[in-house]
Amino acid sequence: MKKIEYIRIKRILENYFKYDKYIDEQFIYEMIEIIVKSRKFNSMINNVNIFNRCQEEGISGFYSPIDKEINIVLPDKNIELFDYNTTILHILLHELEHVGQHKKCIESKNDTLETSLLSTCFKPNNYNEMIKKRLQNNDINKDEYFSVIEKLKFYEMYSKIINECYELLPSERQAEINSFSYMIELLKNIKNVQYEDKIEKIKLNYLVRKVMGYKKQDDKVLSPTYELYRIILDFIKQPQLLKKYYETFDLASRNMSLEERLYYGLNISCDEYDKQQLEIGKLLIK
Numbered sequence: 001m002k003k004i005e006y007i008r009i010k011r012i013l014e015n016y017f018k019y020d021k022y023i024d025e026q027f028i029y030e031m032i033e034i035i036v037k038s039r040k041f042n043s044m045i046n047n048v049n050i051f052n053r054c055q056e057e058g059i060s061g062f063y064s065p066i067d068k069e070i071n072i073v074l075p076d077k078n079i080e081l082f083d084y085n086t087t088i089l090h091i092l093l094h095e096l097e098h099v100g101q102h103k104k105c106i107e108s109k110n111d112t113l114e115t116s117l118l119s120t121c122f123k124p125n126n127y128n129e130m131i132k133k134r135l136q137n138n139d140i141n142k143d144e145y146f147s148v149i150e151k152l153k154f155y156e157m158y159s160k161i162i163n164e165c166y167e168l169l170p171s172e173r174q175a176e177i178n179s180f181s182y183m184i185e186l187l188k189n190i191k192n193v194q195y196e197d198k199i200e201k202i203k204l205n206y207l208v209r210k211v212m213g214y215k216k217q218d219d220k221v222l223s224p225t226y227e228l229y230r231i232i233l234d235f236i237k238q239p240q241l242l243k244k245y246y247e248t249f250d251l252a253s254r255n256m257s258l259e260e261r262l263y264y265g266l267n268i269s270c271d272e273y274d275k276q277q278l279e280i281g282k283l284l285i286k
């Protein structure tokens, strides 16, 4: 988190809370501008579209790296001011995390653990979008038409599998972890007694996101990244590669702290899992 970016966003956010103002388009554009500048996202975003809830049922935000567009769907205004403002804040921070993830993948010369995990999440949707765009623009010659259609079928299916694995995806898990932790920092100085419980709930969300996709089975913990690769390699009919991937993950996680392993969705012990659940439990009964 860059200090100047953080201070500037915090300042405008605190003003909205101070005057009991619902976040509006001006806030959204201003916040995006601050982040674009500080994280050097200029080449990643051409457009920001803001919709009302009724137009885009179900989706709250979406970033397309192909169109370089951020789409934000505003929540219904019939909720309390704090909930409304933090919902939008969360959507914005989450989508801007995705922008940064795509940027990292584009710019990294050598694959790191982070960029290779992220690329795995993005590849099917990116291909899918790209092929559709070429079809729309009639940018496909006769000879390759059938192979392109076959590819499209494959990538549509592949994207569907990936999208169904939301809780296992490193891209989504990391966007959630980072956006909630940023939000906790931003809300630190909002001193309003009536918001105290709600801020605790955001802390709870943060803890829950850290263990998102982990599952305890008997005396073992299944990790989201391992599980995701099992599903993908099964789909692309390459299960023999699983062992190699697991070995790479084991090796990478050997020197990682618990926080880092949670961030990448790598293995944690039963004890570590139980401790995380205990923390969550403590906030739940507060």
Ligand SMILES: [Zn+2]
Pocket (backbone or CB within 6 Å): 094, 098, 171, 172, 175
């Ligand atoms: Zn997302």
